[in-house]
Amino acid sequence: MNLNKVLISVLLMAVVTYLIRVFPIAIFKKKIQSKVFKSFLYYVPFAVLGAMTFPSIVYSTSNLYFSIIGTVVALVLAYYEKGLLKVAMSAVLAVYFCEVVFSKL
Known part of the structure; x- marks a missing residue:
C-alpha cells in the first residue's frame, strides 16, 4: 500500500x-431544554454500542444456540446488577461449557 x-x-x-x-x-x-431531545442524545451511544456489539455476539461461536445461551446468561446476570467481570466471565463459561458438553455428542 x-x-x-x-x-x-x-x-x-x-x-x-x-x-x-x-x-x-x-x-x-x-443549553438544550427539550427533555425529549436530551433523552434522545443520552441514549444514542447505548443504541450504537448495542448495534455494533450484538452481531459479534451472535456470530462469535461455532453454534448459534450457544451464542443465545451465553447472551441469556449475560442478560440475566446484568438484570440482577452483577458486576461486569462476573457477567462477562459467566457468559463465556456458559458458552464454553456448552461447546465442551455438546461437542462430545
Missing part, C-alpha cells in the same frame, strides 16, 4: 471524527 494513500486515509478519518464531535458544539450555543 502506498504511504500517501495511508496518510490521506488517516487524515480523512481524523477530519470526519473531529467534525462529528465539534458539530453539536458549534450548533447548540444554549
